[in-house]
Amino acid sequence: xxxxxxxxxxxxxxxxxxxxxxxxxxxxxxxxxxxxxxxxxxxxxxxxxxxxxxxxxxxxxxxxxxxxxxxxxxxxxxxxxxxxxxxxxxxxxxxxxxxxxxxxxxxxxxxxxxxxxxxxxxxxxxxxxxxxxxxxxxxxxxxxxxxxxxxxxxxxxxxxxxxxxxxxxxxxxxxxxxxxxxxxxxxxxxxxxxxxxxxxxxxxxxxxxxxxxxxxxxxxxxxxxxxxxxxxxxxxxxxxxxxxxxxxxxxxxxxxxxxxxxxxxxxxxxxxxxxxxxxxxxxxxxxxxxxxxxxxxxxxxxxxxxxxxxxxxxxxxxxxxxxxxxxxxxxxxxxxxxxxxxxxxxxxxxxxxxxxxxxxxxxxxxxxxxxxxxxxxxxxxxxxxxxxxxxxxxxxxxxxxxxxxxxxxxxxxxxxxxxxxxxxxxxxxxx
Amino acid sequence: xxxxxxxxxxxxxxxxxxxxxxxxxxxxxxxxxxxxxxxxxxxxxxxxxxxxxxxxxxxxxxxxxxxxxxxxxxxxxxxxxxxxxxxxxxxxxxxxxxxxxxxxxxxxxxxxxxxxxxxxxxxxxxxxxxxxxxxxxxxxxxxxxxxxxxxxxxxxxxxxxxxxxxxxxxxxxxxxxxxxxxxxxxxxxxxxxxxxxxxxxxxxxxxxxxxxxxxxxxxxxxxxxxxxxxxxxxxxxxxxxxxxxxxxxxxxxxxxxxxxxxxxxxxxxxxxxxxxxxxxxxxxxxxxxxxxxxxxxxxxxxxxxxxxxxxxxxxxxxxxxxxxxxxxxxxxxxxxxxxxxxxxxxxxxxxxxxxxxxxxxxxxxxxxxxxxxxxxxxxxxxxxxxxxxxxxxxxxxxxxxxxxxxxxxxxxxxxxxxxxxxxxxxxxxxx
Numbered sequence: 137x138x139x140x141x142x143x144x145x146x147x148x149x150x151x152x153x154x155x156x157x158x159x160x161x162x163x164x165x166x167x168x169x170x171x172x173x174x175x176x177x178x179x180x181x182x183x184x185x186x187x188x189x190x191x192x193x194x195x196x197x198x199x200x201x202x203x204x205x206x207x208x209x210x211x212x213x214x215x216x217x218x219x220x221x222x223x224x225x226x227x228x229x230x231x232x233x234x235x236x237x238x239x240x241x242x243x244x245x246x247x248x249x250x251x252x253x254x255x256x257x258x259x260x261x262x263x264x265x266x267x268x269x270x271x272x273x274x275x276x277x278x279x280x281x282x283x284x285x286x287x288x289x290x291x292x293x294x295x296x297x298x299x300x301x302x303x304x305x306x307x308x309x310x311x312x313x314x315x316x317x318x319x320x321x322x323x324x325x326x327x328x329x330x331x332x333x334x335x336x337x338x339x340x341x342x343x344x345x346x347x348x349x350x351x352x353x354x355x356x357x358x359x360x361x362x363x364x365x366x367x368x369x370x371x372x373x374x375x376x377x378x379x380x381x382x383x384x385x386x387x388x389x390x391x392x393x394x395x396x397x398x399x400x401x402x403x404x405x406x407x408x409x410x411x412x413x414x415x416x417x418x419x420x421x422x423x424x425x426x427x428x429x430x431x432x433x434x435x436x437x438x439x440x441x442x443x444x445x446x447x448x449x450x451x452x453x454x455x456x457x458x459x460x461x462x463x464x465x466x467x468x469x470x471x472x473x474x475x476x477x478x479x480x481x482x483x484x485x486x487x488x489x490x491x492x493x494x495x496x497x498x499x500x501x502x503x504x505x506x507x508x509x510x511x512x513x514x515x516x517x518x519x520x521x522x523x524x525x526x527x528x529x530x531x532x533x534x535x536x537x538x539x540x541x542x543x544x545x546x547x548x549x550x551x552x553x554x555x556x557x558x559x560x561x562x563x564x565x566x567x
Numbered sequence: 568x569x570x571x572x573x574x575x576x577x578x579x580x581x582x583x584x585x586x587x588x589x590x591x592x593x594x595x596x597x598x599x600x601x602x603x604x605x606x607x608x609x610x611x612x613x614x615x616x617x618x619x620x621x622x623x624x625x626x627x628x629x630x631x632x633x634x635x636x637x638x639x640x641x642x643x644x645x646x647x648x649x650x651x652x653x654x655x656x657x658x659x660x661x662x663x664x665x666x667x668x669x670x671x672x673x674x675x676x677x678x679x680x681x682x683x684x685x686x687x688x689x690x691x692x693x694x695x696x697x698x699x700x701x702x703x704x705x706x707x708x709x710x711x712x713x714x715x716x717x718x719x720x721x722x723x724x725x726x727x728x729x730x731x732x733x734x735x736x737x738x739x740x741x742x743x744x745x746x747x748x749x750x751x752x753x754x755x756x757x758x759x760x761x762x763x764x765x766x767x768x769x770x771x772x773x774x775x776x777x778x779x780x781x782x783x784x785x786x787x788x789x790x791x792x793x794x795x796x797x798x799x800x801x802x803x804x805x806x807x808x809x810x811x812x813x814x815x816x817x818x819x820x821x822x823x824x825x826x827x828x829x830x831x832x833x834x835x836x837x838x839x840x841x842x843x844x845x846x847x848x849x850x851x852x853x854x855x856x857x858x859x860x861x862x863x864x865x866x867x868x869x870x871x872x873x874x875x876x877x878x879x880x881x882x883x884x885x886x887x888x889x890x891x892x893x894x895x896x897x898x899x900x901x902x903x904x905x906x907x908x909x910x911x912x913x914x915x916x917x918x919x920x921x922x923x924x925x926x927x928x929x930x931x932x933x934x935x936x937x938x939x940x941x942x943x944x945x946x947x948x949x950x951x952x953x954x955x956x957x958x959x960x961x962x963x964x965x966x967x968x969x970x971x972x973x974x975x976x977x978x979x980x981x982x983x984x985x986x987x988x989x990x991x992x993x994x995x996x997x998x
Contacts, residue, residue: 144739147613172606176738179610182578307607308575 139169139177146180154193161197161296171303178300178309186314191356192363194314198322201296205328207276210241212283213419214329217244217411218320220353221253223341223491224378224516227407228256228286229392230400230436233444234412236283237435240419243279243327245289249500249508252341252491254388258500260286262386262465262510266454282448294322305504311343317356321368331367331418333411338566339376341487347372351567367418372567373407377485377520380404384499384513384534386465393456393463396442403519403564409433410565468511468534472541474548476524484553485520493547497535509536514544521561524554570600570608577611585624592628592727602734609731609740617745622787623794625745629753632727636759638707641672643714644850645760648675648842649751651784652684654772654922655809655947658838659687659717660823661831664876665843667714668866671850674710674758676720680931680939683772683922685819689931691717693817693896693941697885713879725753736935742774748787752799762798762849764842769997770807772918778803778997785998798849803998804838808916808951811835815930815944815965817896824887824894827873834950834995840864841996899942899965903972905979907955915984916951924978928966940967945975952992955985 137159145152160177163169186194207214215235219225232242246268248255257268270278270287278285289298297319304310324332334357337343338350354370361368380401382391394400395408412435413428422428435441442458449456457464494500498509515532518524531548535541568590576583591608594600617625638645646666650656663673677699679686688699701709701718709716720729728750735741755763765788768774769781785801792799811832813822825831826839843866844859853859866872873889880887888895925931929940946963949955962979966972 140737140739143610147610147739170602170737172602172734173737175603175606176610176740179574179578179607180614180739183611183614303603306571306601306604308571308578308611309607 137163139163139173143173143177143180146177146184149184151187152190152193154197157190157193158197161194161201165201165296165299174300175303175307178304178307178312178315181314182309182312188356188359188363191314191317191360194318195321195325195360195364198294198296198300198318199325202294202326203272203292204326205243205272205275205293207241207243207279207328210280212239212241213421214241214243214327215331215333215415215419216242216324216327216329217333217335217415218324219335220337220343222337222375222379223253223487224380224383224388225254225337226259226380226382226388226392227335227404227411229259229389230395230404230408230441230445231411232284232286233396233448234408234432234435234441235415237440237444238412238416238431239421240283240415241279242284243275243329244284244286245293245323245327246286250504251502252488252495252500254383254385254491254500256286257288258508259385259388260454262389263449263454263456264464264466266449267452278448278451282451283444285448285452289323293326297322313353313356316353317360320357321360321364325364325366331369333414333418334368334370335411336370336372337375338372339374339487341378341491342375347566354567369414369418371411371414371565373565374562375487376562378487378490378516379407381516382513383490383494383516384497385508385510386462386467387513387515387534389465390462393442393445393458396436396445398436407564466511468536470535470538470541472533472535472545473529474531474533474545475527476530477526478554479526480524480554480556481559482518482520482522482524482552483555483559485516485518486551489547489551490514490516493544493551496547497533497540497544512536514548519561521559568594570594570604574604574608574611577608577615580615582618583621583624585628588621588624589628592625592632596632596727596730605731606734606738609735609738609743609746612745613740613743619787619790619794622745622748622791625749626752626756626791626795629725629727629731629749630756633725633757634703634723635757636674636703636706638672638674638710638759641711643670643672644852645672645674645758646762646764646846646850647673647755647758647760648764648766648846649755650766651768651774653768653806653810654684654918655811655814655819656685656768656806657690657811657813657819657823658766658835658842660690660820661826661835661839661872661876662842663715663717664827664879665839665863665866665872666846668871668875669843669847669862670852671714671846672710673715674706674760675715675717676724676754676758677717681935682933683919683926683931685814685816685922685931687717688719689939690816690819691885693820694880694885694887695895695897697880698883709879709882713882714875716879716883720754724757728753744784744787747784748791751788752791752795756795756797762800764845764849765799765801766842767801767803768806769803770805770918772809772922773806782998800845800849802842802845802996804996805993806918807993809918809921809947810838812947813944814921814925814947815928816939816941817893817898818944818946818965820896821893824873824876824889827867827876829867838995897942899967901966901969901972903964903966903976904960905962905964905976906958907961908957909985910955910957911985911987912990913949913951913953913955913983914986914990916947916949917982920978920982921945921947924975924982927978928964928971928975943967945979950992952990
């Protein structure tokens, strides 16, 4: 393998074989292929693309760069879920205990907030005492004992992904479909799973803003999965408005618990149930999505999912109190209502602006090294299609200071649109 | 200027303004923009291109990164020539004294052999004692006193080009037209010239193999020159077969001297005269190319050009003896004739294979840090279109050892083709 030749081949739109990809990635990890050659390669991949065969080869090479989790001795199917990220997307949090209480084993390796999107780890860490930095052994033990856990990526899981992602992040090559696919699948496959359900978000608050791009990514994920012999099932779901009402770390945990109590927002509950059903089908614990949905709903209605959540939180050191106000989660010192300026039907609730506003409130981060405020956030009191009268509360801002709340209120003015005519509530699941 | 945003804009095919280019290049030179971001940018430019306005802006920014030569007090027009490089292309060597003896001032900053192509500096250094590592002050003094000199790039001339070129060389982005144009023009403009004639080589032995690519580069060079307000005149010339007969350092000096003596190969002499004429027109010392050619021919016929060459060589420490065999240049220990295997008309004399063979003999280099053998090389005794009888000498190989000569002879078998029908001698100047 000559690194220059690999770059040139991809630059000219050629198809790389697995030996070339392996040699290049191994050389990069060993420090023999310098960062600048990797960066040029990433830009060539970004602009020239990769076939599903090349993407699968890159995924295998990345997977082989690390040490997979050893959880294959679990007494049931190992299936995971991944989301490409959005605003208010706390689904992993209620989903894991629902799936685990139905018999699945879910070693959910999650990520952090970045830009306008939230991160499952940051949300969970708003629970006092909750630890997400788990080693491989603890992850294995928790998954075996409770059917799942919420952990950050271990250092050894897919070192090639860490290296490539850091460079992609600095070189405007994050958006490349084959690089996204190999990054997602290598990490998920390193969990030792037999199947994964991927929620590809689409819209203003998502990484993929257009339906064509989202479908392209979904197709590439399924094709690479097929090329690797692992079951990859994708859903394309809408991310034009935030998912649920709550956006912000502790606020989303609160909403997740309410969903497990059977009183969550309709979109959060229906997406949780649907994704759980897809996972149950992938794990052969349900013969159809409809029957999977029945199982998932019964796990919630019976209280088994909530009980499982409490067990997992306790096992990871977290302290929640279901009888306390806000379940004992941290609360922001300032809460401020933003009323509607006029009357009409809410025609637009811009997920990106809401996400950016939460980030500005301290609930997210612009750079990887920034800290997040667990209590800051926004509750969207109206969703697209709702009728609103002038003066009615639209948003509830949770902020560290009155000045921050005021700035957020001004920023949110651009987040909504109104119509004189009734607006159909948009459908959540597109494909 | 945010480096990430500049990369992303070019990645998406956007047009960069001069402030963005200046900030990016200045940041890279200052070490604030890391190599890997520069590499990703270069690949984005390679695959997305640049407008002539962007190319001119990049050229200006690169030019401003260094210190231009101070030769503007010369008592005549400052005009230079550049070639994109080929095999047997020693034209700069006879051209400079011809142009200087006609009243032009030519601060010729030249390069070295790389890959299958030769380098003017390596050729001149085959002259015992000849020094090409001159500082700015020496260059200025020699140009003022003798009308020209042959020097390597000084450290301060265009530091941005050194930095970018080193990365291009490692990232398969050397072939980008806007990057080639800005590299050539920034270095030429740093010489303080008012005009430059550029010989864009086209064919098997050239960087640009197709006429379309060569014309594209020529057009981009002229457009960027126009955008910068400097006269850039291009010729597209054929580089399918080597220029002249000699390929190799000392061998090419010998042929250059013979050209100045009025007995050089027809193609070497006619291209020297044509390029000198273009330079004289660019410097307003000739009203037309035809009259410029008359002036150039008279400079050769009168012996003034040869005398000027002797003066410049002596001023740079070189020792040649026009009455000695091979002018006192180093000779290889082994000389071997390659005879023709059959009879016919020479239909092909592959410049690239000849150049690679000379490199293998030690006359060129694969890596920048390799040393070159001044005496190794090949003399092509027949050119395309010549009638050849079986057993007639085709090549004369000059080598360090008999084994090297034998390997070269075998390699040269692939360099020629024969036809039973007469072949028209190809025309040298295409555009």
